[in-house]
Amino acid sequence: MTPEQLSAAVGSCVQDAVRDGELGVDAHAAVPERFTVTRPRHPEHGDYTTTAALQLAQHAGRAPREIAELLAVRLRAVPGIAGVDVAGPGFVNITLAPGEAGELARTIVTAGPAYGLGTALAGVRVDLEFISANPTGPLHLGHARWAAVGDALARILTAAGAEVTREFYINDRGVQMDRFGASLRAAALGEPVPADGYHGEYVGEMAREILAEDPGILALDPGASIVAFREEGYRRQLANQRSELEAFGVHFDVWYSERELYTSGAVERGLARLHQAGHVYQSDGATWLRTTDFGDDKDRVLVRSDGESTYFASDTAYYVDKRSRGFDVCLYLLGADHHGYVGRLRAAAACAGDDPDRTLQVLIGQLVSLVQGGEPVRMSKRAGTIITLADLVEWVGADAARYALTRSSTDSPLTLDVDVLTARTNDNPVYYVQYAHARIASVLRHAQELDLEAGELVATLLVHPREGDLLRALGEFPRVVASAAELCEPHRVARYLEELAGVYHRFYDACRVLPRGDEPVTDRHRARLWVCAATRTVLANGLGLLGVDAPERM
RNA sequence: CCCCCUGUAGCUCAGCUGGACAGAGCGGCGGACUUCUAAUCCGAUGGUCGCAGGUUCGAGUCCUGCCAGGGGGGCCA
Numbered sequence: 001m002t003p004e005q006l007s008a009a010v011g012s013c014v015q016d017a018v019r020d021g022e023l024g025v026d027a028h029a030a031v032p033e034r035f036t037v038t039r040p041r042h043p044e045h046g047d048y049t050t051t052a053a054l055q056l057a058q059h060a061g062r063a064p065r066e067i068a069e070l071l072a073v074r075l076r077a078v079p080g081i082a083g084v085d086v087a088g089p090g091f092v093n094i095t096l097a098p099g100e101a102g103e104l105a106r107t108i109v110t111a112g113p114a115y116g117l118g119t120a121l122a123g124v125r126v127d128l129e130f131i132s133a134n135p136t137g138p139l140h141l142g143h144a145r146w147a148a149v150g151d152a153l154a155r156i157l158t159a160a161g162a163e164v165t166r167e168f169y170i171n172d173r174g175v176q177m178d179r180f181g182a183s184l185r186a187a188a189l190g191e192p193v194p195a196d197g198y199h200g201e202y203v204g205e206m207a208r209e210i211l212a213e214d215p216g217i218l219a220l221d222p223g224a225s226i227v228a229f230r231e232e233g234y235r236r237q238l239a240n241q242r243s244e245l246e247a248f249g250v251h252f253d254v255w256y257s258e259r260e261l262y263t264s265g266a267v268e269r270g271l272a273r274l275h276q277a278g279h280v281y282q283s284d285g286a287t288w289l290r291t292t293d294f295g296d297d298k299d300r301v302l303v304r305s306d307g308e309s310t311y312f313a314s315d316t317a318y319y320v321d322k323r324s325r326g327f328d329v330c331l332y333l334l335g336a337d338h339h340g341y342v343g344r345l346r347a348a349a350a351c352a353g354d355d356p357d358r359t360l361q362v363l364i365g366q367l368v369s370l371v372q373g374g375e376p377v378r379m380s381k382r383a384g385t386i387i388t389l390a391d392l393v394e395w396v397g398a399d400a401a402r403y404a405l406t407r408s409s410t411d412s413p414l415t416l417d418v419d420v421l422t423a424r425t426n427d428n429p430v431y432y433v434q435y436a437h438a439r440i441a442s443v444l445r446h447a448q449e450l451d452l453e454a455g456e457l458v459a460t461l462l463v464h465p466r467e468g469d470l471l472r473a474l475g476e477f478p479r480v481v482a483s484a485a486e487l488c489e490p491h492r493v494a495r496y497l498e499e500l501a502g503v504y505h506r507f508y509d510a511c512r513v514l515p516r517g518d519e520p521v522t523d524r525h526r527a528r529l530w531v532c533a534a535t536r537t538v539l540a541n542g543l544g545l546l547g548v549d550a551p552e553r554m
Numbered sequence: 555c556c557c558c559c560u561g562u563a564g565c566u567c568a569g570c571u572g573g574a575c576a577g578a579g580c581g582g583c584g585g586a587c588u589u590c591u592a593a594u595c596c597g598a599u600g601g602u603c604g605c606a607g608g609u610u611c612g613a614g615u616c617c618u619g620c621c622a623g624g625g626g627g628g629c630c631a
Contacts, residue, residue, distance in 0.1 A: 038570070041577090050575060054611075064611075088574055089611060134631085176631055286629055297556075297627085304629045311631065336625050339558050343627095366559060367625075408567070411559060413624070415566080420580095429579065435593050443590050476570085483570065495568055498578070509586095509595045516589060532590095554593065 001080045001100045002107065003037055003048065003475050009081075010035045010050050010092075013486045022070050024062045037094070039472055043465065046085060046093035047101065047472060048256060053090040056442060064090030068317045087554040101471040101528065102459025108474060108534035109454075116481045116541050122161035127322050128154050130333035131245075132169035135237045136180040138202055139244055139389040145368045145414060147389065148405035148547070150333050151250040152490035155545045160485035165327070169318065172234060173262070174311070181230025184210065188218060188229070200386055206233055244390045248398050249547045258314050261321065269324075270317030270352075271302065279351040289316065291347035294356075300344050303457040315341070316348040323352070323359065331488070339364045363488055365410035371417050396421040396428075399548045403430035406546050407494035429498050430548060433539065436501035438554040440536040443513055447529055450514065450521075457530045458523040466507040470531060473503045477538050481545065490546065504535050 011034040017023050035052035042544065053068035060067060068086040075084045075094060083095040110113045130150030131143050140146070141346045154164045183197035187207035193199055210232045211217065217228050222490065230381075236257075245252070261267055271287075274280050285305035289312075292299050302313040319483070322330050330349075332339060342364070346356040370387055392401045400421065407429065408414050476496065484492040513528040515521050540550040 036570085040574075045574070049574085053571075057611080062568085083598075091574065171631080174631065179631095271572045284629080288629095301629045306629085308629085310629070336559065339625075340627050342555080364558070364625095412567075413560075417566090420566095431593055432579080435591080439591055439594080441591095446590055479570075487571070492567085492570080495578085496570090500570090502578080505594055506596095508590080513589070554591080 001163045024060050043248040046095045048094045050092045099460035102462035105231040105534040116477045118482045119161045124162045125327045126162045126164045126329045127327040128331045129167045134171045141368045141387045144389040144403045147250045148402040152546045156485045166252045168252040173258040181226040182228040184233045266321040267317040270320040294350035296347040306385045334506040336366050366412045366413040433497045436504045437539040437550045454529045455526045461524045466510040470507045473500050496553045
């Protein structure tokens with residue numbers, strides 16, 4: 001019996017009790033159809049606990065303990081439930097019949113890669129935009145966080161049934177691009193880079209490459225030369241970013257150019273839509289969007305008095321364009337330094353006629369910093385002391401990097417310690433999790449060598465406390481995936497895997513799986529092999545959601 | 555002035571969207587390798603959950619106000 005099935009059983013017991021008028025609750029009152037069952041911290045509280053009675057007591061005419069007793073009577077009649085106790089103020093503690101938990105091993109092994117998938121977001125089309133760096137420099141550590149988190153989130157939302165498009169918005173329009181071109185040209189000429197330009201070492205390197213390939217580029221008049229450098233630099237930088245991300249295991253379905261937004265007429269269409277909705281006005285020679293109609297603290301300029309469109313115009317038009325491409329939800333992953341966007345973006349969505357609560361979701365992630373030798377390492381794309389995504393992958397490998405970046409809540413600032421990450425010690429929990437997987441793979445290899453097929457599962461033999469712990473942990477996986485998707489919090493999967501790995505290691509320590517020496521093969525050996533196979537499946541599925549490899553050997 | 559995030563064990567951080575006596579890893583202390591991978595496990599130690607109120611059967615979790623740290627507020631990008 002899975003937690004989901006148990007939860008449904010509790011729900012139907014409640015419904016029946018309400019229907020029979022046992023609870024003193026109005027039959028038409030809003031009673032939840034499902035009550036979550038949780039794993040109690042202490043074993044003496046049973047396998048699962050529900051607080052349904054405590055919740056029902058709010059609008060019932062009976063004391064919580066009385067309700068709990070009534071539910072207990074009904075739950076005891078449910079097949080697969082061995083015992084029900086009422087404790088404390090009205091907790092209902094449930095103990096499953098021997099073998100019920102063990103059957104989960106069969107369920108998991110049978111489902112294989114499908115174990116953990118859900119349908120909560122079935123049919124929902126999600127546009128997930130993340131990173132969206134300027135094509136003027138390498139991807140840095142901050143981008144690395146969004147790359148890891150964004151890709152993991154995409155995988156998790158997909159597992160919850162959503163149809164996800166990973167989208168990268170290329171900021172290839174505006175003065176930063178011109179500054180990039182001017183910086184490249186200055187470097188090629190051996191002149192100092194303008195103060196407002198780009199000063200990283202990569203600028204000089206790239207300038208030399210461009211010059212080597214096209215020596216005539218400096219013969220152009222300065223304006224044309226800057227444009228030529230800009231375009232060639234753009235092309236190379238974008239290609240670099242793309243290959244760095246592929247090396248990191250992150251693949252985007254759509255690379256959307258801001259320029260394209262203009263050449264395709266998307267900006268005009270977006271502005272027309274806003275005009276039509278009546279939220280656009282002229283003032284001081286500029287075109288404004290009345291975002292204050294929808295909670296923004298001031299109106300925003302769409303077209304400046306000099307005729308240039310603002311970034312806000314692009315962002316708004318881009319949103320409208322995404323919606324017109326059929327996405328139900330536009331999900332943005334932004335750094336904390338862009339949180340000022342959220343209010344105006346929501347207002348813009350509302351101006352376009354949408355309900356931002358439904359169609360727009362913005363995740364604000366805190367910044368990443370780096371320490372080395374106890375000293376903070378400044379990272380600035382313009383200053384040149386920059387740690388890139390490629391550096392990180394080279395130093396610690398994609399797995400460790402992705403895992404370290406994904407296991408923390410994006411609400412927390414993340415500090416990566418170069419010394420720790422480069423030392424390759426077991427400080428990094430990814431090894432702990434991967435080791436559990438490799439350990440199981442090893443056991444299963446030995447089983448195969450012994451010609452010991454898992455065979456028939458006699459689930460009632462799985463009665464050791466560590467086996468119970470492991471099975472209960474395995475049962476949590478679908479709910480972890482579902483909540484990670486609902487809350488857009490990939491780190492929940494990582495934390496769960498660490499817990500599962502720990503539970504497995506303790507099981508392994510206490511429960512011998514394979515027969516020793518000439519010991520005859522028993523059903524207990526076989527049952528434990530089933531549990532190992534199930535654990536391996538969940539570890540592999542979970543690591544897969546994070547984009548981290550599940551190694552056969554370590 | 556306004557907005558966002560954070561404050562939990564020596565350190566880095568979880569805390570299942572309000573439940574039972576507050577958790578993990580790392581560091582430090584003490585143990586376990588003739589046996590399936592010791593990248594592991596076990597034990598002891600370690601916390602007025604920033605402070606003060608409030609909501610209720612019940613608060614690390616929700617509300618209000620403070621304190622501290624970080625990040626933002628533009629006809630910049």
